Amino acid sequence: MAIRSTFTVPKRFQTISLALMAFGLLSIIGLWVTSGSSDDPKEQARFWASLLQNSVFFLLVVNASMFFICITTLAWGGWQMAFRRVPEAISAVVPVIGVICGAILLAIVFGDNHTIYHWTDAEHVQHDPILSHKKGFLNKPFFAIATIITIAGWSLLGYKMRQLSRKLDNEPLATLEDRKKYIFNNTVWAALFIVLFSLTVMSSIPWLWLMSIDAHWYSTMYSWYTFASTFVSGIALITLFVVFLKNNDYLEYVNNEHLHDLGKFMFAFSVFWTYLWFSQFMLIWYANIPEETIYFQPRAHGIYKGIFWLMFIINFIAPLLILMTRDAKRNYGTVALMAVLIIFGHWLDFYQMVFPAVSPNKVPNIIYDLGIALGFVGLIMFATAKALTKAPLLARNHPFVKESLIHHT
């Protein structure tokens, strides 16, 4: 079989992604009509919270692809080379969703409605000792600057990493010295990305974007837990695209061995997520201090109980039992099914992070949120496929590519 080195977007794929985007747009309009345009600030907040949850979740998920590239680069890993163009293409969506997400976040922070981020209400903060104490971190200018720098930083460093990879397609490296220099150069840029990533996703950004919805409450575990959530979903997304391309006769050099490793990542980080989730829960449960337990009251015992435990089953018990065996990790069907399930589960996880504070008295109609999520899925499908067509599917001149072709687990 001839090697199909460049990807052309199948008609049906294009249609589906456009249809999903249209569906997402319709859901946004529907939610605007039912909630967003209402006079009640709580109802308005429900509209914005849905946009916030979806855009932040999908932004962090696509950004996890670049994190995956950078950690494997830093570790001098070679096994991912056969499909490295896939996470590269997914990370190309970061600027697109980044602009959407940044606009939504800034609109919420600078809007008049303080239901979601009640630390934006200057008068309220004055009379609230806890919030006025946190003013140095939770204030509008800092939020805006941090958000813009973060999204721009991810986009620019991601762009640089992709350029480094694509540069090789036309000009192979002649000597060993050149290759060493190339790897070193790559390592430096990947390290820069990791530093930015740890300063943002692993620490400050989830505090700002998500944890500040419950501004009185705090948990130092929160960012790691959010990171684990998005990283495992990011791996699941990469896996889905790899399986899709494999099914369409692309990526000849990717075989069961690579799929097995992706499955291991999904399995391991599902357990890692549970570890962080449980560590956060257990300490609060054990200490039983009211200002801390208030976070879990609506989630584990209140009206969000169903979503909370459903998410736990999908994100921990299902991957643990289903992905445990070697055969399951080497089966395209099982791995693809679990990838979809894991992304949905972590989307639910974000749902229960955002909504109990915004809508404490009733669980919002999740259909709208699912519709908007499908819209983002369509956007990711569309933009990733477009990015995939721009470069050959195999980074054939990379010094480590042979390591991936003979990869064996």
Added chain:
Amino acid sequence: MAKKKFIVGSFTDEAVLFPAVKKVRRAGYKLHDVFTPFPIHGLDKEMGLRDTSLHTAGFIYGITGTSTAVGFITWALTIDWAINFGGKPYFALPAWIPVTFELTVLFAAVGMVLTFCWLCQLAPFVKKDHFNPRSTDDTFVMALECTNATNEAEAQQFLQSIGATDVKVEVKETGWWLGSYANDKMRFEKN
């Protein structure tokens, strides 16, 4: 004890060993084992060994550890000697998860090490006969078992023709120190 005859050949190169294993199996000789200085990816598949069942054993040990921990703590803290810890319910599951986790890991780890030793017939003071001590250094050693149908001279010649050096016939007492593979039918029957 009954005695068994083996035809033993040494290889100096991995690249020669792989096709040799394939040729030996295709020619229908009974491959006893291959001894290598380091683990070689894919050699087990080439030899037609079945997948190890060690991980199934590990899963069972893990489950045993989980249920031991949960069962014992539940019995101790709810039935036998119920104590009120800071107003927590007697059945305080979240507090027990760390211990349950540790016991799961402990059972799985220790159980799997012991099972591995048993599967490989390894124990303190037991000497394993692996035909050529240089297989722990720089030589790949292949041993064929002679059956009634094996023509020794022909087999020796065959081994030499596929790249083995230092080919000789060795007679060993059968016993478990040769490995329990003698009962393992699958690996000889394939192809």
